[in-house]
Amino acid sequence: MLSYNKIYEIENKINSKEELNEDDIVYMYDEANLYDLGKIARKISYSISGDNISFVSNLILNYTNICNVRCKFCAFYRTDADSDKYSMSIDDVINEINKYYKYGIKQLLIQGGVNSHLELDYYLNLFSRIRSEFPDIGIHGLSAAELNYIAIKSHLSIKELLLALKDHGLETIPGAGAEILNQETRIKMGRPKNSGLEWLNIMEQAHKLGIKTSATMMFGHVETSLDKAKHLLSILSLQKKYHGFLSFTPWNFEPGNTELGKEVAYRSGGSDVLRNIAISRIVFNSELPVIQSSWLTNGVNMAQMAILFGANDWGGTIYDERVIPATGKNVGNLRKEMIINSIRQLNMIPVERDNLYQNIKYY
Numbered sequence: 001m002l003s004y005n006k007i008y009e010i011e012n013k014i015n016s017k018e019e020l021n022e023d024d025i026v027y028m029y030d031e032a033n034l035y036d037l038g039k040i041a042r043k044i045s046y047s048i049s050g051d052n053i054s055f056v057s058n059l060i061l062n063y064t065n066i067c068n069v070r071c072k073f074c075a076f077y078r079t080d081a082d083s084d085k086y087s088m089s090i091d092d093v094i095n096e097i098n099k100y101y102k103y104g105i106k107q108l109l110i111q112g113g114v115n116s117h118l119e120l121d122y123y124l125n126l127f128s129r130i131r132s133e134f135p136d137i138g139i140h141g142l143s144a145a146e147l148n149y150i151a152i153k154s155h156l157s158i159k160e161l162l163l164a165l166k167d168h169g170l171e172t173i174p175g176a177g178a179e180i181l182n183q184e185t186r187i188k189m190g191r192p193k194n195s196g197l198e199w200l201n202i203m204e205q206a207h208k209l210g211i212k213t214s215a216t217m218m219f220g221h222v223e224t225s226l227d228k229a230k231h232l233l234s235i236l237s238l239q240k241k242y243h244g245f246l247s248f249t250p251w252n253f254e255p256g257n258t259e260l261g262k263e264v265a266y267r268s269g270g271s272d273v274l275r276n277i278a279i280s281r282i283v284f285n286s287e288l289p290v291i292q293s294s295w296l297t298n299g300v301n302m303a304q305m306a307i308l309f310g311a312n313d314w315g316g317t318i319y320d321e322r323v324i325p326a327t328g329k330n331v332g333n334l335r336k337e338m339i340i341n342s343i344r345q346l347n348m349i350p351v352e353r354d355n356l357y358q359n360i361k362y363y
Contacts, residue, residue: 007036010282014040019236020283025229028279034271041278041310048289049312051348052362055339056355058107058316059100063088063126067113069145069192078113087115090126097134100319103335107316107355108134110141111176120154120161124168131169138355139169140214143176144199158205166211171355173206175216175249181234182227189222200238207244212356215245215288219276220268221253228276232283239288246357247290247313250276251297273298274309281310290357300334300342307346313357314339314350 010024010032028037064087065078078085088096097108108130127139142150142165151161162170179189181196206213215235219228239245252268273294281291293311295303296318303314318334336352340363343350350363 007032007040011040014044014282014285017285019233022226022229022233025232025279025283026225028282029225029228029275034275034278037275037278037282038309041281042308044281044285045291045310045312048286052351053307053312053314053343053346053348054290054351054353054357054359055314055336055343056107056316056353057104057336058109059097059105059319060316061093061096061108061110062112063093063110064112064115064118066115066117068116068149069114069190087112087117090122090129093126094129094133097130097137101134101137103317103319105134105137106353106360107140108137109174109316110139111143111146111174114145114149116149116153120150120156120164123150124164127165127169138171140172140174140355141165141170143174144202145177145195147173147202148195148198158202159209162206162209162211166209170211172246173203173211173213175203175214175245178216178231178235179218180221180223180227181231182223185223185227200234203244204238204242207238207242212244212246215239215248217248217250217276217280218253219250220272222263228279232280236284236287239284243287245288247292248280248284248288249292249294249315250280251294252276254297270298270302270305273302274305277306277311278309295334300338304342304346307343307348313353314343 006027010020010028013020013024066080066085066087067078097105127141130137130139147158147161151158154161156164177199179191180186181199183193183196186196187193203213203215217228217231235245235248252273277291277293284291290313291311292313292315293303293306295315298306317336317339340350351359352361352363353359
């Protein structure tokens with residue numbers, strides 16, 4: 001009876017648009033019935049977008065793997081001493097986009113590492129070239145860590161950097177680098193001190209300038225349920241100020257070939273994935289209307305389940321992405337025909353969107 005009353009209390013808060021508190025969220029993580037959460041989450045999702053499930057024709061472009069941060073959860077980064085390090089020239093990037101442009105790419109997710117060899121002009125010229133040659137592709141570019149380093153190296157404020165990048169073609173900013181915002185947990189993960197506050201600050205600066213961004217959370221490592229609760233509420237608080245987040249994606253830690261994998265040997269199971277999807281939808285309610293299914297780390301079948309548990313955006317197509325395969329996980333490619341069919345199998349309506357989440361075509 002106690003469990004039922006608590007879920008009933010949470011659902012009443014949701015229906016009255018009342019913000020959940022840390023205790024509510026920790027309860028949902030630690031005690032609530034998963035299927036109860038799924039029912040509530042799907043109901044919220046349906047109230048926002050009905051049976052429409054969006055996706056984007058996306059190209060992930062990892063322009064460099066050189067990084068001086070060396071996060072314990074990352075298998076992708078390389079140092080100057082590694083023989084397989086790389087940085088793509090601007091021509092290389094343009095050639096790579098040309099390889100996939102025929103698939104109707106509408107979003108270019110471009111991020112790599114914190115590379116001390118690249119100057120501000122590299123990014124400005126790169127974005128200008130992409131905008132000039134592919135004007136119908138939205139540049140979804142650079143993690144908060146990359147932006148923070150470029151600003152410091154260029155002796156610019158975050159505001160000045162963002163304005164310069166926007167002027168040269170940057171459209172939106174991905175949510176990479178959020179992981180878990182709690183400082184003590186981040187330090188255990190190999191993230192620099194105050195990097196969680198830096199992430200929030202960069203997102204807020206972007207939102208003030210009218211630059212939309214995404215938000216993320218990485219789970220299934222050394223975090224606690226309270227860490228996740230605080231993380232979600234921090235993002236919700238910023239969202240209520242500017243409504244600058246376009247979407248939220250919870251994604252699970254992939255331990256393969258990572259230093260943190262020595263402590264966390266196994267990835268999260270399916271029930272944990274669905275719980276995080278459902279809780280994200282419940283906490284954000286309609287304040288942050290788009291929850292992505294994060295199929296990249298969980299596969300097509302789990303992405304379908306995520307939709308039933310509150311996600312209303314599939315995410316994007318994948319062509320030769322490099323970060324997740326660095327963990328040893330085989331991702332492969334996923335073209336939009338497969339996404340359309342997977343959504344239709346749920347008796348839902350696939351809707352192709354652009355980088356700004358504006359609908360382009362209903363299937």
